[in-house]
Amino acid sequence: MFAVRARPGTLRQVAPQLNRRAILRAAGVAAASGAVFTTLPRLATADPDGDEQHVFRHGVASGDPLPDRVVLWTRVTPTDDAHPGSGRGPSSTVRWEVATEDDFREVVRSGEVETGPGRDHTVKVDVSGLDPATRYAYRFRLGGATSPVGRTRTAPAHGAAVNRLRLGVVSCANWQAGFFAAYRYLAERDDLHAVVHLGDYFYEYGSRQYPMGYDIRTHEPATETITLSDYRRRHGQYKTDPDLRALHAKTPWICMWDDHEVANDRWSGGAENHDPESEGSYGARRAAAYRAYFEWMPVRPDDIPLYRRLRFGTLADLSMLDLRSYRSKQVRPFSAEADDPGRTLTGRAQFDWLADGLADSSARWKLVGNPVMIAPLLIPPLPREQLGALLNVLGLPAEGGVLATDQWDGYAADRRRLLSTISRRRVSDVVFLTGDIHTSWANDVPVDAGSYPLSPSVATEFICCSITSDSVGDLLHAPPRTTSLGVETAIKTLNRHVRFVELDSHGSTVLTVTPGEVRMDWYYLDNRARRDSPSRLAHSHRVSSGTPRIVGPPLPVSLP
Structure with a gap:
């Protein structure tokens, strides 16, 4: 089927975990498409009057x-x-x-x-x-x-032979952190079949709460979004941005929420950025956020489950995952609970839907819209300032930790079951498309990262940079492509399955899918603080059909 749904799993109601909120307060901050597609003349993207x-x-x-x-x-x-x-x-x-x-x-x-x-x-x-x-x-x-x-x-017929699919892939657009020039760049293209938004369409924080204490633009309302009126106002503000409106008007979007559409680091029963004592019931807050999301976003259902599968002929399936509504509460770094088989990231119903959908797919490529990083990540020993910036974008507490517990690393049993299913059922050409961490990555996804490359890779992962949200480079307050270079080298040295990482830049990515390969192109902005910022092709990585490994090298980078 083109769109597949399953009943959601049970939501656990447990008190929320607090970490980033405490940290914030302590810091003093509260090319042409396939022949099966017909075309229309290009439309102007100017503001209406x-x-x-x-x-x-x-x-x-x-x-x-x-x-x-x-x-x-x-x-x-x-x-x-x-x-x-x-x-x-x-x-x-x-x-x-x-x-x-x-x-x-x-x-x-x-x-x-x-x-x-x-x-x-x-x-x-x-x-x-x-x-x-x-x-x-x-x-x-x-x-x-x-x-x-x-x-x-519209999408191609299910049995149609599609020669090329081209998708914009984006996430993490913080109004306060800059202008949406990355959306403008995609809106100026005429070759996109759709835009895949992997979450954090907006941010819930009030003015000067996040990013760290500054506003390039000011949020409306000025306070954190908690009520239905708050969430509606925030959605409304973001859709006054002319570049976001232009991209919405230019091409269809395929959207999935992550955490900030409700509150930071949320799980099924709470969120790090929700305090029941001062902000009331988390369930009421989530219900308000979900209602506003379904009102304001071009998604089909008016209730969860939001996870769904789209098909583009025989070329590709795209499974969009909801990794917030059913997950168990995040554990602390170093906790053995990260490997507890009783904990879940996906919920049982969604996991079965995903595993069976991948195994039963007749499409060449199985694309997975995956809001948080699935490749395992060990944090290298770094100087304190560099370590703090890396932990911040990964959502880890300042004292550090080996596991990025808001990602699949914190739900190792679910990941092991999924990768084992892909391996055991001989599912080929699985590519995870990921957002969330405000940086650019291309990863092999091995069954056992500890013995990689002796352990086989069974999938690959492309991670898009943020539209505007703070990167590691921003938090280091250093010139681009200076201090972060050492961090990138340390990450790749310790994590041999990480084939590419860039920790500085903002922008958008374009995914090109053909029968023979999937290629991700990263387009970086010169300056997120300028609405007219140029955008340049900075890197490209690809994976060939039948060989689940990232290949390169990247394109040469022209520095601003």
Whole structure:
């Protein structure tokens, strides 16, 4: 099936773990597509004006493309007081239209949908009856106002032979930490079939809480997001960014949440960045965050499970994992509990869905949208300043530790079961696409990292850099490609399966999938503090079909 769902596992209700919050307070800071796809003329990505800017000020978006359907999204502002999270404004009837050309002379699907303050004036339509592998234009209307025109495309038919799939892969966009020039770069391309967002679409922190004590831009609301109104306002603020709106309007997105869409380092029953004594019930907070997410994001379900599988002909399956809703509470570094088979990262239902889906897939490539790092990572001995910066981006406490316990390292039994399944069932061409840690990596994923390379690699992993969120290089306050070079060398020396790591840069990545190989290209910004920052191709790594090892070398890097 193109989209597969399973019932979620049981959520454990346990008091949350506190570490990063305490640390913050103690520190004084609270190329062309395959032939099966048709094309449309290029659309402008300029900001809308007039009634479009007032009524449809949060833009348009599409997502979760299937061969015959796609989700369309917008938000309307019917009156001046109907701003996000206000609970004000009248109910409205919004018309939507889908056409084969951007002049809308041939409308192929249309309809009307009701919205109002009960769903924060957001509009979401799952449009069916479309043709596979086809580009469409879409728009919305309310009264005399017409939205900006969006573009989307459906997936190929399940049995179609696809020559090429090209995906933007992104994560970790912190409004306060800079401008979204990395989104602008992707929006300027005409060759992406979709954008895969691996989580941390926004950050929950208040002003000057995170990153460490500075704001390039100021969060709205200025306080941490806790209530439904807070989360709606934060979603609304992010969708006023013109580069984010342009990318949403240009191509369909395939999104998964990580932790910051609710609270940092969250698990099934709590979060590091949630204090029940001062912030109330974590369950209520999570419910508010989930409701706002489903209102504001172009995803198909209106409830969990959010994990799902998309298919792109016979070339690739993409399994999007939810690694927050069902996980056991994180353990402390060095704890033997990290290997406890009773603990889980995925939850049992999602694990079985993933393992069976990989084993039963008939696609050439099995791509896994994987919010947190799956390759094991040992932390090398480093000078105190360098160690602290590395531990910060990995979410580890300042006293250090061998295990990155918020990642798959902290759930070793689940990882061992999954990699054993891949090996035992002879599943080939598995590639994990990962976000979360604000840095760039290309990893082999061995069954036993301790004996690698004698132990075989059974999969590979590409990790995208952050859109803006602090990297190790930012936290070291050193010029790019200076102090971090020694940290990178130490990591690769101690972790022989890490084939590439870059700890400084921000930007976006582009994944190109062909029958013979999967290649990741990293595009780095010159300066995240500039909306007009140039973006340059900095590195490329690839994996060939049938050989689960990263190959290079990387492309030469031109320093800014």
